[in-house]
Amino acid sequence: MTVYVVEEQNSKKRIDKLLSDINPDQSRSQVQDWISKGLVTVNGNVVKANHKCHLGDKVEWSIPEVQPLEIEAENIPLDVVYEDSDVIVVNKPKGMVVHPSVGHPNGTLVNALLYHCDDLSGINGVERPGIVHRIDKDTSGLLVAAKNDVAHKRLADQLSNKTIERxxxxxxxxxxxxxxxxxxxxxxxxxxxxxxxxxxxxxxxxxxxxxxxxxxxxxxxxxxxxxxxxxxxxxxxxxxxxxxxxxxxxxxxxxxxxxxxxxxxxKVLGFKHPKTNEELYFEVEPPAYFNDLLGTLDL
CATH class of the missing domain: 3.30.2350.10 (Pseudouridine synthase)
Incomplete structure (x- = not known):
């Protein structure tokens, strides 16, 4: 159990913002998940993410340790659009999950990347090595992964600054x-x-x-x-x-x-190379099912 008593500089701050500031290695969405599961209390009471804190409030949270998954490298074919020592850009097929979870322990893009690449960044932990951003299982198309932590951070900064074209x-x-x-x-x-x-x-x-x-x-x-x-x-x-x-x-x-x-x-992914600052731009056409579907529609 971790305890924090709200100080003046954090008075009137939302509880989710407060906890994400206190826990810089956790995203705000992750903190909001803790709150929604009742793992956070203020003065002994479960609160919502938009709860405003006050001077002297006693904030307590107890986060269970995540049991890391055993992630295996799998020889799954990848449609590699671009690759160098810092990044890899792939065209993910429809139906492939990006990273392993309890319901999808294998057959994911991460399993394939671990087999294909000698190294991946570790910023997002063992479950999501190299993953800077994700697309849904049934969404096809372009995704970039980072091969080292420096590349990962610089790509993440571009995402945060809204300079990656998607x-x-x-x-x-x-x-x-x-x-x-x-x-x-x-x-x-x-x-x-x-x-x-x-x-x-x-x-x-x-x-x-x-x-x-x-x-x-x-x-x-x-x-x-x-x-x-x-x-x-x-x-x-x-x-x-x-x-x-x-x-x-x-x-x-x-x-x-x-x-x-x-x-x-x-279809389109554009960003600055994390090491060279070169402008990279990639475009891949939709898969066959998509174009076939359009061909069946009446104008």
Whole structure:
């Protein structure tokens, strides 16, 4: 059990912000997860993440030790788009989980990277070696991993500073009338369903830009550009404005096209090389299923 008595400089600070400041090696989302599980109390009471602390409050938290998974290197084919001694860029297939978890101990991108690479950064621990950012299991496309801690930190800084370019192609339900748009709505854990994300008042800032590529009778082919990178951001934002992704089992309608998961592809990835500062730009076309699906739609 760790105890902290709130000092004047931290008075009126949100409890999630306070704890993430006290625990700099933990992300704010991780701290919010602790709070949601009742592992944090203020003056003996369980609180919400937006609770404001006051001078003299007694904050207590007890975090169980994470039992590290035994991660095995697996000879899984990788579509390597670019690789050097600092970074590796891969085109992840639809259906592949990025990092191991209790439900997915093997067959992940991390298992494949451990076999393919001699070394990966250790900043995110043994469960997520090299992983700077992630894309969902059923989202295909570009992802960069770091081979050392210096590269990892510099790429993470670019993510934080919103200088990494990430553009996606998606197919959504409904016909979007505007050619372009911006969605600015905070994203956080859905209070009614902890397995989902949603637009919540005290969520994290999230901005998505979209552009219509082509309209069909009942669907729209769009390009989405991320300004921030929240969990399920495009899926949540497009649902929020009334145009959920085709095939999305979590945020889409029950009646949708059979795509085995959301029709979403990370097409473009651009960033500065963490060592040379060279501008790198990569683009991969959507997988065959995506283009085949577009070919079946009526204009």
């Amino acid at each position: 553009r996606y192609e998606a197919l959504v339900h409904g016909v979007i009338e505007h050619d372009t748009g911006m969605i600015d709505a905070p994203i956080g854990r859905d209070p009614k369903d902890r397995q989902r994300m949603g637009i919540v008042e005290n969520g994290r800032n999230a901005i998505t830009h979209f552009r219509v590529i082509k309209r069909y009778q009942k669907y729209t082919h769009v390009e989405c550009q991320l300004e921030t990178g929240r969990t399920h951001q495009i899926r949540v934002h497009m649902r929020y404005i009334g145009f959920p992704l085709v095939g999305d089992p979590k945020y889409g309608p029950r009646k949708t096209l059979d795509t085995n998961g959301q029709a979403l592809h990370a």
